[in-house]
Amino acid sequence: MASRNLLLLPGDGIGPEVIGQVRRVIDWLNQRANTGFECEKDLVGGSAYDAHGQAISDAAMDLAQSADAVILGAVGGPKWDGVAYEVRPEAGLLRLRKELGLFANLRPAICYPALADSSSLKRELIEGLDMMIVRELTGGVYFGEPKEIIDLGNGQKRGIDTQIYETYEIERIVRVAFDLARTRDGRVTSSEKRNVMKSGVLWHEVAVEVHSREYPDVELNHILADALAMQLVRAPKQFDVIVTDNLFGDILSDIAAMLTGSLGMLPSASLGAPDEKTGKRKALYEPVHGSAPDITGKGLANPIACIASFGMALRYSFDLGDEANMLDNAIAAVLARGLRTADLMGDGADPVGTVEMGDAILEEMERLAG
Numbered sequence: 001m002a003s004r005n006l007l008l009l010p011g012d013g014i015g016p017e018v019i020g021q022v023r024r025v026i027d028w029l030n031q032r033a034n035t036g037f038e039c040e041k042d043l044v045g046g047s048a049y050d051a052h053g054q055a056i057s058d059a060a061m062d063l064a065q066s067a068d069a070v071i072l073g074a075v076g077g078p079k080w081d082g083v084a085y086e087v088r089p090e091a092g093l094l095r096l097r098k099e100l101g102l103f104a105n106l107r108p109a110i111c112y113p114a115l116a117d118s119s120s121l122k123r124e125l126i127e128g129l130d131m132m133i134v135r136e137l138t139g140g141v142y143f144g145e146p147k148e149i150i151d152l153g154n155g156q157k158r159g160i161d162t163q164i165y166e167t168y169e170i171e172r173i174v175r176v177a178f179d180l181a182r183t184r185d186g187r188v189t190s191s192e193k194r195n196v197m198k199s200g201v202l203w204h205e206v207a208v209e210v211h212s213r214e215y216p217d218v219e220l221n222h223i224l225a226d227a228l229a230m231q232l233v234r235a236p237k238q239f240d241v242i243v244t245d246n247l248f249g250d251i252l253s254d255i256a257a258m259l260t261g262s263l264g265m266l267p268s269a270s271l272g273a274p275d276e277k278t279g280k281r282k283a284l285y286e287p288v289h290g291s292a293p294d295i296t297g298k299g300l301a302n303p304i305a306c307i308a309s310f311g312m313a314l315r316y317s318f319d320l321g322d323e324a325n326m327l328d329n330a331i332a333a334v335l336a337r338g339l340r341t342a343d344l345m346g347d348g349a350d351p352v353g354t355v356e357m358g359d360a361i362l363e364e365m366e367r368l369a370g
């Protein structure tokens with residue numbers, strides 16, 4: 001039995017509550033599907049600050065570097081609002097992203113049939129939606145230099161951010177998108193604003209080159225980022241894999257995700273470059289939501305975003321597509337049965353808590369396995 005190493009970083013607020021349900025899914029898979037997951041656990045965010053005065057310790061970083069995948073709950077909360085900027089809870093997350101070299105952020109937007117009526121779009125526009133947004137995560141305008149505010153001395157200031165992309169950064173992110181498309185519907189839409197930005201011109205050029213050189217079997221389309229924003233709310237089902245830069249991806253992935261329902265439902269993955277020897281990528285999986293201080297400790301948190309993030313780990317870090325499909329099907333079945341945590345409540349639904357939702361997902365896994 002192959003051993004697969006996971007590092008669990010529950011973090012703060014509802015993080016430990018939702019990771020607790022992921023742990024049950026891992027134990028179930030180990031027992032019923034012989035998956036051989038071995039879990040280590042450590043602190044991140046405010047809980048790490050309380051224990052070590054740092055948002056993540058060097059020892060936890062070493063574990064993250066050696067793990068096959070890191071599964072994170074959430075960080076932050078009002079308790080740590082006043083701590084120094086360098087050790088604030090989010091610094092733990094940023095250190096993980098930076099030191100693991102996680103340049104590709106994957107945000108799926110999937111509409112579970114049972115939740116189609118809770119979308120802000122009409123059912124027919126959203127039912128069956130299954131798209132993936134691939135956002136470049138470590139470059140672009142959030143990191144480019146110069147980045148500063150200059151006092152012009154005449155009562156005016158100048159704020160500067162710099163959008164920079166180099167060829168290798170575009171090559172590696174579009175490769176992630178093309179590889180994903182090969183496992184899905186075979187279509188990539190690359191988005192930039194080459195009509196007004198030089199970095200967009202280069203982005204387009206490199207995407208075309210990588211496509212014709214390495215991925216001629218995948219369909220490649222291009223769309224300007226502002227037009228994409230419109231199309232996402234007009235006819236989102238036309239897209240399979242979308243690849244775009246850090247800034248546009250930040251905004252467009254939030255639009256796409258919210259088409260499909262609550263924050264408690266949204267998973268994500270962040271991947272690094274493939275290791276030259278093993279071909280394995282460093283990877284961090286986490287729900288999109290935060291630590292939800294308003295419901296912490298009440299047993300109300302929806303664990304689906306975190307469980308579905310682990311589902312992405314099954315698919316992208318461990319090549320366990322059958323198990324990932326089973327988990328997705330179990331989630332869909334539970335929703336079809338009408339079970340809802342409070343964040344998903346509509347008329348006629350049963351409100352369940354975090355643990356009951358975990359119980360129901362495991363019951364469905366058992367049924368699907370049987």
Ligand code: NAD
Nearest residue numbers: 074075076077263264289290291292293294295301302343
């Ligand atoms: P949040 O995502 O924590 O919560 C927003 C709202 O959504 C709240 O009403 C919350 O109860 C609800 N919600 C979120 N996740 C839920 C779930 N799984 N089930 C049910 N309801 C859920 O965002 P916020 O309130 O803006 O931030 C709270 C803290 O989390 C802040 O300290 C913020 O910095 C931090 N944060 C962390 C991350 C992260 O860890 N990646 C992301 C966003 C915010």
